[in-house]
Amino acid sequence: xxxxxxxxxxxxxxxxxxxxxxxxxxxxxxxxxxxxxxxxxxxxxxxxxxxxxxxxxxxxxxxxxxxxxxxxxxxxxxxxxxxxxxxxxxxxxxxxxxxxxxxxxxxxxxxxxxxxxxxxxxxxxxxxxxxxxxxxxxxxxxxxxxxxxxxxxxxxxxxxxxxxxxxxxxxxxxxxxxxxxxxxxxxxxxxxxxxxxxxxxxxxxxxxxxxxxxxxxxxxxxxxxxxxxxxxxxxxxxxxxxxxxxxxxxxxxxxxxxx
Amino acid sequence: xxxxxxxxxxxxxxxxxxxxxxxxxxxxxxxxxxxxxxxxxxxxxxxxxxxxxxxxxxxxxxxxxxxxxxxxxxxxxxxxxxxxxxxxxxxxxxxxxxxxxxxxxxxxxxxxxxxxxxxxxxxxxxxxxxxxxxxxxxxxxxxxxxxxxxxxxxxxxxxxxxxxxxxxxxxxxxxxxxxxxxxxxxxxxxxxxxxxxxxxxxxxxxxxxxxxxxxxxxxxxxxxxxxxxxxxxxxxxxxxxxxxxxxxxxxxxxxxxxxxxxxxxxxxxxxxxxxxxxxxxxxxxxxxxxxxxxxxxxxxxxxxxxxxxxxxxxxxxxxxxxxxxxxxxxxxxxxxxxxxxxxxxxxxxxxxxxxxxxxxxxxxxxxxxxxxxxxxxxxxxxxxxxxxxxxxxxxxxxxxxxxxxxxxxxxxxxxxxxxxxxxxxxxxxxxxxxxxxxxx
Numbered sequence: 001x002x003x004x005x006x007x008x009x010x011x012x013x014x015x016x017x018x019x020x021x022x023x024x025x026x027x028x029x030x031x032x033x034x035x036x037x038x039x040x041x042x043x044x045x046x047x048x049x050x051x052x053x054x055x056x057x058x059x060x061x062x063x064x065x066x067x068x069x070x071x072x073x074x075x076x077x078x079x080x081x082x083x084x085x086x087x088x089x090x091x092x093x094x095x096x097x098x099x100x101x102x103x104x105x106x107x108x109x110x111x112x113x114x115x116x117x118x119x120x121x122x123x124x125x126x127x128x129x130x131x132x133x134x135x136x137x138x139x140x141x142x143x144x145x146x147x148x149x150x151x152x153x154x155x156x157x158x159x160x161x162x163x164x165x166x167x168x169x170x171x172x173x174x175x176x177x178x179x180x181x182x183x184x185x186x187x188x189x190x191x192x193x194x195x196x197x198x199x200x201x202x203x204x205x206x207x208x209x210x211x212x213x214x215x216x217x218x219x220x221x222x223x224x225x226x227x228x229x230x231x232x233x234x235x236x237x238x239x240x241x242x243x244x245x246x247x248x249x250x251x252x253x254x255x256x257x258x259x
Numbered sequence: 260x261x262x263x264x265x266x267x268x269x270x271x272x273x274x275x276x277x278x279x280x281x282x283x284x285x286x287x288x289x290x291x292x293x294x295x296x297x298x299x300x301x302x303x304x305x306x307x308x309x310x311x312x313x314x315x316x317x318x319x320x321x322x323x324x325x326x327x328x329x330x331x332x333x334x335x336x337x338x339x340x341x342x343x344x345x346x347x348x349x350x351x352x353x354x355x356x357x358x359x360x361x362x363x364x365x366x367x368x369x370x371x372x373x374x375x376x377x378x379x380x381x382x383x384x385x386x387x388x389x390x391x392x393x394x395x396x397x398x399x400x401x402x403x404x405x406x407x408x409x410x411x412x413x414x415x416x417x418x419x420x421x422x423x424x425x426x427x428x429x430x431x432x433x434x435x436x437x438x439x440x441x442x443x444x445x446x447x448x449x450x451x452x453x454x455x456x457x458x459x460x461x462x463x464x465x466x467x468x469x470x471x472x473x474x475x476x477x478x479x480x481x482x483x484x485x486x487x488x489x490x491x492x493x494x495x496x497x498x499x500x501x502x503x504x505x506x507x508x509x510x511x512x513x514x515x516x517x518x519x520x521x522x523x524x525x526x527x528x529x530x531x532x533x534x535x536x537x538x539x540x541x542x543x544x545x546x547x548x549x550x551x552x553x554x555x556x557x558x559x560x561x562x563x564x565x566x567x568x569x570x571x572x573x574x575x576x577x578x579x580x581x582x583x584x585x586x587x588x589x590x591x592x593x594x595x596x597x598x599x600x601x602x603x604x605x606x607x608x609x610x611x612x613x614x615x616x617x618x619x620x621x622x623x624x625x626x627x628x629x630x631x632x633x634x635x636x637x638x639x640x641x642x643x644x645x646x647x648x649x650x651x652x653x654x655x656x657x658x659x660x661x662x663x664x665x666x667x668x669x670x671x672x673x674x675x676x677x678x679x680x681x682x683x684x685x686x687x688x689x690x691x692x693x694x695x696x697x698x699x
Contacts, residue, residue: 045478046478046482049478049479049481050481053481070471070474070475071471071474071475071478074475074478074479075408075478075479075480077408089471090468090471090472090475091462091471091472091475094475094479095407095408095411095479097408097409109462109463109468110462110463110472110475113461113462114403114406114407114408116407116408129461129462129463132403132461132462133403133406133461133462135407135447148461151461151462152402152403152457152461154403154447155447170461171455171457173446173447173448174447190455192448192449192452193448193449249435249449249452249453250435250452250453251432251434251453253288253289253290
C-alpha cells in the first residue's frame with residue numbers, strides 16, 4: 001500500500017465512524033415506512049427506476065445484488081429511501097430529486113450527476129466525476145473520490161470523508177465541496193462562486209482558484225455541513241477555504257497566460 | 260475609385276483587402292476576432308450539384324396534382340415515442356441567452372405552424388419556448404446549464420451535443436453583456452460575467468461511456484424520448500458509426516458552414532469539413548452497419564433553399580436542420596436596420612457580431628429594448644412562410660425527378676458541376692461518368 005494511502009486510511013480511522021454505522025445512523029429524520037426489495041440479480045434496472053418515477057410512490061426500497069450495474073436509482077422524483085447493498089457502476093443516483101439514496105459499497109463514475117435535491121451517501125469510494133453538475137442536495141462519500149469530483153457543480157453540497165483527485169471542482173459554479181483528506185492537482189480550476197473546504201494538503205490550485213480567509217461564518221457553515229453529513233471526526237477550524245479570485249470573470253487578453 | 264485607378268491598381272490574391280484589414284485589426288487589438296454567423300469562405304457545397312430531372316427512363320410527377328410526401332419520423336430505433344414531422348426541415352439548437360426570449364418564441368411558433376421541431380440550446384429550456392413549440396428537442400450539452408430532470412421529461416426528444424459544425428472540438432463563451440439576471444439565474448452564474456461553455460462533457464469520455472450515458476438518460480425518461488447525438492463534421496464516418504454503436508436513435512451532422520453565436524473566426528473558417536462530403540461519409544457508416552433509415556440522419560450547415568434540402572435528402576439524409584437561415588427569416592440582417600448596422604460599423608448582409616448583444620433586429624440580444632423589436636407572432640409567421648417555401652421547392656425538385664416521397668431522391672438523380680463536388684458528393688461530373696476517386 002502506498003504511504004499516502006496509509007495516511008488516508010489512518011486519517012479515516014480517526015473519524016470515529018464506520019461505514020455500516022453511518023448507514024445505520026443516517027435516518028435523515030424520516031419515519032420507518034413500508035419496504036420493497038429489488039434483487040438486481042433477477043430483476044432489471046428498469047423495474048427499480050420505474051418505481052422511483054411514480055409520483056405516488058411511498059415505499060422505501062432495498063436494492064440487493066447491484067453487482068456494479070449502471071444507472072441504479074436514476075431520475076428518482078419521490079422522497080423515499082433507497083438502500084443499495086453493494087457496489088454500483090456509472091451514474092448511480094443520477095439526476096436524483098428528493099430521494100435519499102444510500103450505497104453500502106463503492107460507486108462508479110458520475111455518482112449523483114446533475115442531482116437536484118435529496119441525499120446520496122456512499123460508504124466506500126466514488127470514482128471520477130462524482131456529483132458532476134449537481135444543482136442541489138447533499139452528496140456524502142465516506143471514502144475517497146477520484147478525479148473531477150464536483151466538476152461544474154451548480155449548487156449542491158458535497159462532503160468527502162477522504163481525499164479527492166485532480167481537477168476537482170473544475171468550473172464549479174455554486175455550492176460547497178468539503179474534503180476531509182487531501183486534494184489533487186488543479187483544485188478549483190476556473191472556479192466561479194462555489195466554496196471549497198479542504199482539511200489536508202492541496203497539491204495545487206487551478207487557474208483563478210485561491211486560498212481565502214476562513215472567517216467565523218465559514219467555520220459555522222462548515223460545521224453545519226459536517227453535521228449534516230454526519231462526519232464527526234473533523235474539526236472545522238482545521239480546514240482551509242478556497243474559492244475564486246474572480247480575476248478571469250471577464251475575458252481579457254492580458255490574462256491569456258493564465259489559461 | 261475612378262475607372263482610371265480601377266484599371267491600373269491590382270489587388271493581391273494573397274493579401275486582399277479583407278486580409279489586410281484583419282492584420283491591421285490584430286496588430287491594433289492583440290486578440291483574435293470573435294464573431295457569430297458561420298464560415299464565410301467558399302467551400303464546395305450544394306450549389307455545385309444539379310438534379311437531372313425525369314427523362315425517357317423516368318416519369319416525372321405532376322407538379323400541382325400528384326402527391327409528394329414530406330413526412331419524416333425520427334427516433335424509431337429505441338424510443339417509445341418517436342417524433343413525427345410533417346416536413347423534413349427542423350430548427351437547429353440555439354440558446355436562450357444567445358437569442359432573446361422573443362426570438363426563441365418566434366422559432367417555436369414558426370416550427371409548430373409547419374409541423375416540425377425546434378431545439379433548445381446551451382442555457383436550458385424557457386417556458387416561452389416549450390409553450391410555443393409543439394415538438395421541442397432538449398439539448399444535453401457539456402455545460403449542463405439549466406439541465407434538470409423535469410425539463411428533460413417535458414422534452415419530445417433529447418439531443419446530446421458532442422460537437423458543432425462551426426467549431427468541432429470547441430466550447431463557447433457567452434459574453435457578460437448577454438448575461439442578464441434571467442440568463443444568469445438559469446445558468447447558476449453571477450449576472451454580467453463572461454461564462455464559458457465547456458468543450459467536453461463533464462461525466463463521460465468516448466463512445467463506451469456515451470453508451471452508458473444514453474442508457475442513463477433513457478432510464479430517467481422511461482425510454483420514451485428519441486435520443487439524438489449531434490456531431491460537428493470532422494470525422495463523420497467514424498463519429499456516425501460510434502454514435503450508432505453508442506445507441507443513438509438519430510445522428511445530427513453539422514457541417515462547417517453551420518452557424519454559431521460566438522466563436523473565434525479562425526475556428527469557424529479553419530476547422531471541420533463542409534457539409535457536402537460529410538453527408539456521404541455519414542451515410543457510408545450507416546449503410547455499412549445496416550442502419551440507414553433505421554438510425555435517422557439529420558444534416559445541417561449551410562442549408563438555405565429547397566434545392567439544398569432536396570440535395571441533402573438525395574445524398575441520404577432523412578431531414579435537415581436550419582439555424583442561420585431561420586434567424587435571417589426572423590429578420591436578421593434585414594435592410595430595414597441599415598442605419599443602425601452602419602453605426603456598428605457594418606451593413607445589412609454582413610452583420611455577424613451576434614456575440615455582442617447589440618443586434619438591431621432584436622434577435623441575438625438580451626437588451627430588453629432591442630429584444631422588444633421582434634414581434635414573436637410576426638417572426639413566427641415569417642419563419643413559417645420560409646419553411647413552407649423550402650418545402651414547396653423540395654417537392655418541386657422531387658416531383659421533377661419522379662419521386663412521390665422526398666426520401667426517394669437518390670444520388671443517381673444528381674450530377675456535379677465541379678471535380679471537387681463530384682469527388683465529395685460522389686456523383687459524376689456533369690456530362691461524364693466520372694466520379695473522382697471511383698473510376699469510370
